[in-house]
Amino acid sequence: MTRAATAASLLDLVGNTPLVELPRLSPKPEVKLYAKLEGQNPTGSIKDRVALAMTEAAELEPGAELLEPTSGNTGISLALVARLKGYRLTCVMPENVTEERRRLLRLYGAEIVESPGEEGSNGAVRVAQELAEREPRYQMLFQYANEANPAAHYEGTGAEIAEALDRVDVLVAGLGTGGTLMGAGARLREAFPEIVIAAAEPLPGDPVMGLRSLEDGYVPPILDVSKLDRKVLVSNAEAVVSLRELLHEEASSPESPPARSSTSPGSSPPSSTRAWWSPS
């Protein structure tokens, strides 16, 4: 889908992100891999879809005060939407979040409330819920339980993929709130009933901003685990190595294709940390 030459607002540029084929990463010619470039949303993440959908569903009045537990991307997205629509935003996040994230949020005009670092994002959820109960002026859209979250992916992410491709056998998405997997998964399963929906989770205990392992405790209300066909556990090391492989393979000159990663010692992800789960 092409975009218009100009947009009246940054919010008009949310979604309709490109799909790019990754031919060099494909293990076999008949297997086609595609990446959906959600970094091309206005704030650089898929959460722009969710922030816009949640605020539109809430039909907020100008001046509304929003509160959200967020590790960063959702806060940044909500901060943009809040600034453009005239709302105020307070983000609750662990005290050990990077300074870069804090600066970006403050740049967009958001306030920050800290939660205990050792409790991670679970602690941010707890503190936000307590604050919302104590202070009725706050409206917590709460991405973890807000149906507008998966709906944004049903209507957007999933619909865009279904429109672009004649066939999809597997969808792999990171598991954070579960919105992408539930919403895009549902839309793609309607178009391609045999599709496998696979969740990529960090290894328990391996901290990855914005993603979670269900083993670490909190299961988002919008997540229905029975709708997942596979779970892939990914270590931090694998994520870094795979990113390097992606850049090395897909971001090099076509005149001088790179050596295959299997010939480079130490560049293959340690297979012992991969884990596959499927329901019996």
Next chain:
Amino acid sequence: MVVPAALRRALEEHARAELPNEACGLLAFRDGVAERYIPARNAAASPYRFELETEPENWFLEDDGYELAVFHSHVSSAPRPSRTDVENIGLWQGRPYLILSLGTGELAAWQIADGEISPLELS
């Protein structure tokens, strides 16, 4: 178009009863006033879209002088036709199309034709 309070309550009750999925049904209007609500079955059983299934005889209400409108609920989003609603308009193209948002409690009426959405006045 007028939807009396009693019928609005019926729409809300049906919408809540069908959670987590969208509810759907037919509204029978006469001279712009809704006289009957016929709850239907959402064959899609989805929180994102509906496929209306109803008894065949209900389609003949128009022979009795009624104008039929389709109704469905949105689980949380605004009472405005979604991309999916527009894509799936089918035989309801150009006909009254009512949506209730369980998120805001608002009922709204539209007409969808050739991909264009037009609001209809509703009281």
